[in-house]
Amino acid sequence: GAVVSQHPSRVICKSGTSVKIECRSLDFQATTMFWYRQFPKQSLMLMATSNEGSKATYEQGVEKDKFLINHASLTLSTLTVTSAHPEDSSFYICSASDRGVRKAFFGQGTRLTVV
Amino acid sequence: TQLLEQSPQFLSIQEGENLTVYCNSSSVFSSLQWYRQEPGEGPVLLVTVVTGGEVKKLKRLTFQFGDARKDSSLHITAAQPGDTGLYLCAGALNNDMRFGAGTRLTVKP
Numbered sequence: 001g002a003v004v005s006q007h008p009s010r011v012i013c014k015s016g017t018s019v020k021i022e023c024r025s026l027d028f029q030a031t032t033m034f035w036y037r038q039f040p041k042q043s044l045m046l047m048a049t050s051n052e053g054s055k056a057t058y059e060q061g062v063e064k065d066k067f068l069i070n071h072a073s074l075t076l077s078t079l080t081v082t083s084a085h086p087e088d089s090s091f092y093i094c095s096a097s098d099r100g101v102r103k104a105f106f107g108q109g110t111r112l113t114v115v
Numbered sequence: 116t117q118l119l120e121q122s123p124q125f126l127s128i129q130e131g132e133n134l135t136v137y138c139n140s141s142s143v144f145s146s147l148q149w150y151r152q153e154p155g156e157g158p159v160l161l162v163t164v165v166t167g168g169e170v171k172k173l174k175r176l177t178f179q180f181g182d183a184r185k186d187s188s189l190h191i192t193a194a195q196p197g198d199t200g201l202y203l204c205a206g207a208l209n210n211d212m213r214f215g216a217g218t219r220l221t222v223k224p
Contacts, residue, residue, distance in 0.1 A: 006157070034212060043121075043203060043217035044158070093157050097212065103148055104205070104212050106157035 003027050004096045006107025013084055013114055021079045021110045023094030030096035033077040034104065035069060038091040050077055084114040118142050119206055121215030129223050131193050136218045138204035139186040145207050147187045149178055152201040152217075194222045 003026040013019050023033060031052050036044040048064075050056035050071035058064045066088075068080040077096075081088055091111055095104040120139045128134055138147070146165045150158035162171050164180035164187060171178045175198075177190040187204055199222050204215045 044214045049211060103163045109157045
């Protein structure tokens with residue numbers, strides 16, 4: 001299957017700081033990237049969908065000013081958690097899909113802990 | 116919005132038993148994927164089904180896509196402890212992908 005690399009895998013940051021998570025598709029052009037959040041023992045919750053070169057579409061209840069998504073190229077999307085608070089601590093996962101979104105491949109996930 | 120209803124949510128069985136996980140929706144999907152996720156890792160794609168009525172086998176796992184492309188099932192034969200994990204179905208719809216709530220499977224030795 002295709003390879004999607006997510007970095008960092010773990011990050012601990014202080015409350016009030018910002019954290020950037022990168023998601024790279026290594027062997028295909030990802031026209032669409034999805035960002036998910038996952039709470040312990042639960043399924044994936046879609047946060048936003050981004051298409052290369054356009055603004056991300058956020059799900060209801062997700063603050064776009066807090067979770068900044070950039071998808072400037074066909075191989076890279078970033079999620080920046082701004083002014084992080086302890087309640088933002090979670091497992092964040094990206095997935096990438098080529099044109100048509102027939103299947104998606106996931107990154108390894110990022111465990112964010114805000115202290 | 117969760118378009119896919121996945122059941123059961125939790126399943127704990129003994130090694131050697133068979134099981135089936137269901138994924139149902141009122142929406143028609145262009146394709147449906149099954150993923151398996153282990154703790155602290157991203158989901159790993161197991162299979163993609165595209166054609167209504169399609170059946171795919173992956174060793175002891177059998178995946179079926181409903182004739183109307185609204186539902187799917189995953190059947191595991193002779194489950195092993197290594198099958199333990201979170202199984203997720205996901206449907207592709209209108210350049211979007213939606214996930215079921217997942218089935219947390221535990222296979223006891």
